[in-house]
Amino acid sequence: MNPHEMEARLNAHREVLITLLTALVHDERYADIFEELHRDTQFMDGEEDPGIVPSKAFASETHAADEIRRLLEAARTRSKAR
Numbered sequence: 001m002n003p004h005e006m007e008a009r010l011n012a013h014r015e016v017l018i019t020l021l022t023a024l025v026h027d028e029r030y031a032d033i034f035e036e037l038h039r040d041t042q043f044m045d046g047e048e049d050p051g052i053v054p055s056k057a058f059a060s061e062t063h064a065a066d067e068i069r070r071l072l073e074a075a076r077t078r079s080k081a082r
Contacts, residue, residue: 014071021075022082034072041069 001009024030042065 017071018074018078021071022078025075025079037068037072041065041072 021034025034
């Protein structure tokens, strides 16, 4: 799979997730899921100063937290536009 194909597939998965989250965002039955996802956006490694150059693991966790935050924001924005 080339990089362009990989990016297209990831974007498709992202779109499906945003669509699902948008459908559930205002349903109180799923409030716990959104709370848990929100907690996942606040990655903490327990150190006060992780250093100037973060480790690969720290960087990966930070990227994951950022992506979850973007997914939640996109779902909330889309639900308000309906």
